[in-house]
Amino acid sequence: MAEPLPPQYTPQENEDPLYAWWEAQGFFRADPHSARQPHVIVIPPPNVTAQLHMGHGLNNSIQDVITRWRRMQGREALWVPGTDHAGIATQNVVERLLAKEGKTRYDLGREAFLERVWAFVEETGGTILRQLRAIGCSLDWTRTAFTLDPGLSRAVREVFVRLHEKGLVYRGNRIIHWCPRCLTALSDEEAEPEETHGRIWHLRYPLAPGVEAPGLPRLPDGRPYIVVATTRPETMLGDTAVAVHPDDERYRELIGREVDLPLAERRIPVVGDTYADPEFGSGAVKITPAHDANDFEVAQRTGVPPLVVMTPEAAMNDAVPEAFRGLDRFEARRAVVAAFEELGLLDKVEEHTHSIPHCYRCGTIVEPRLSEQWFVRMAPLAAPALQAWRDGRVRFHPERFGKIYEHWMENIRDWCISRQLWWGHRIPVWYCEGCGETVVAREDPTACSKCGADALRQDPDVLDTWFSSWLWPFSTLGWPDETEDLRAFYPGHALVTAPEILFFWVARMVMAGLEFRGDIPFSDVYLTGTVRDHLGRKMSKSLGNGIDPIDVKQRFGADALRYTVITGSGAGTDQNLNYENLEESFGPGRNFANKLWNAGRFALMNLGDAPRVSVEEVRAELELADRWILSRLSRAVREVTEALEKFRFQDAALRGYDFFWGDLADWYLELAKPRLRGDAGQASQRAARATLAEVLDGALRLLHPVMPFITEVVWQKLPRAQGDAPALMVSAWPEPRPAWEDAEAEALLEELQAVIGAVRNIRSEYGIQPAARVPLRISAASDAVRTALDASRRALRDLARVEEMDFASANGEVGATAVLRSGTEVFIPLAGVIDLEKERARLRGEIERLDGQIGGTEKKLGNESFVARAPVNVVEYERGKLASFREQREKLAEKLAALEGAR
């Protein structure tokens, strides 16, 4: 006889050892030689130095639900783990550490700095992978990947070279987003716009001497001027033209003439370009080609030269007059405005709200800057990726993200992939110091391919971190080699991630998959919502409003964590969790785990170690409750499976919960108790045991993907069916059993539940003591119902505490009646059960009290001065109260009438 189990489940004692056992058994490993159909998910690689947060908790729980479900369905389920080197993010972290020592990366030099980063990564990296184990993720750890691994680095280089060979990678001098703090170029996606209140300054640029312009306003000294507007006055120091619309009557004759650029004391031309909108402002635009993307294009079209006026740190450089040199861009802004004011050239200043791009890693305002960078030509890659969505080969959950994907693909812009960082994949490009040739190569070259010189200098830049991420679905499987893994596990199936990285990552993976493997990397993209706090704010370190999943695990268990995040929101829907009240958020999951534990305990007490009897063997002995719960199970199986197939994880989990708690625990176990005790004879006991074992087993399977630990713990303790798997996690997903589905049994049991409910309600309404048993008279709605109720006398006795049951009508007796929806009438005679006199007196008292309040309320409403002063809603509130008092009174009067035998 085993030790009796404690009445409370302790996840802390069970989870980690169980995970270790699963792993040791090799259950997480996927075999490329398997004959089973594969099912593949690649994890969105977290930053290598990241700590697990609730967002990870959510999306990894969902990935694990899918993976565990598919594995149980008999698929060769592979979930690939790994981490991302997170170029700019990780480099920033280490640079901040260095700053504490008063050093910069330049003090160390490139090599020593990289050593330092590697040391940091080795020290802190991998934490998050351990944390994923802690919450039960069934990842195949033998395939753990890192974006800077030699294999993945080779993939990166291969891709760069191939794209270069196809002419899809190019080096260009263009306006890019530049972060003056990180000192690197950023992609368009890495510059995050943020609504900002600011100003727009209107500046006067005087025309060069001798230019006639009759229509223009004039300065006090008589010179005509053009007004241009800008939100960044400091950039005027880099102006090299003023643009007007070619058809704009006001300025047409000025095109080709010049204006005197104030402060800079340069003369710049007026050019004609359709970019200038005659409707906007004065219709004239200052052109700063080196610091504005549109201006750059205008300059290209009109042949105006660019002039860089800022340093990489966004201070004014030597190209500007001495007074402004060295000033930070914002200081320079004030200085420029002040100078214009002083010169009487500040036309006006207006409040202005617009979006300003910020660096997605450090929040610094990004500066557009003319710079030489490497780009990927995206249009040719986007076309097939867009087609894949249009063909339905790639689907989004929820669907609306498809339109967002489409819009981005249709308006795709070239991707700036070079970063002026040190941490990352070095760009595989060398420049020959001899002949100036550019060498792009898979292997580090030793000599120039053109002139043979050995004086080669590698491009100092590294690649955007997403340039390795976009290859993740196949680089993790060994590409560019044709590995067994690649053949077996590409293309994959599902991808689960946050909508924030739809463009950064998801869209680009589709492009890369199609370009380099000729096939989509996955067919279904599930976008989670964002985890927020109870005030709707995004959880963040700086706000201190985060919830640590590991803390939740320690206090409530990993299953509770998973249950909460999975049931907490649907696809693309945000989830609010209160960090100040974890009990509210995670208590229900813990309680449910405890419910499973206790149902297991109950089963163990009743089934013991006896070999399991199948339901088929006792088919003839099955009773109503057995047939009912088997029918319910089959339907639950069908519905949970359908929900999973539709990526509706919330529904799947809640449906499993309802079946387990609402049907199995609340009703079946209670109905089966006396039979399991043997009160109803051996045959009935056998049938109940077989059914209990079957249904509990099925329920645990259904719930395993959501709550893997507790379900496995319980399952392991239960008697195993012949030939079953060694663990729940590798056992078979249940199938619906049409043969078990029994509409009649469901209808009859529903009726029994309604009768029991009615009796319980009456007992509670009349305050009948729990110990007291009541007689019951029933007039059944039909013969079938009558037969079923007749057979359920024991259940009525035990669950409703009925002492005797007659099929008879009330017959003028004093008591309480309930009429069920089916028409069945339930009547409890109350004489002798409660003190009728006392109850009548109580009811009369209640009615009197209500009458007083009703009268009082009416008087109040009739008071004109009150009505005149009160807001309308108060009056309506009072009316509502009055109506509810009347309703209550009516109910009480009915009850009283019944007790007076006047029905």
Place this chain on the structure above:
RNA sequence: GGGCGCUUAGCUCAGCUGGUCCAGAGCACCUGUCUUACACACAGGGGGUCGGGGGUUCGAAUCCCUCAGCGCCCACCA
């Protein structure tokens, strides 16, 4: 400036393609109960004019229009 999403009990959320699961669940609240699986539980109960307004329909939380609040995405209006 475009596009999209959300707004259902005090809280967190279900309610799919309009009418037998339509007003639901869990938590919280009230009343009983330690009934030998579970008080992390059991039984019963109170509570919402489904954001406001209008419309379509025999009938709408569910479809359409509009307004408001919140949030997200995209965009070169200086």
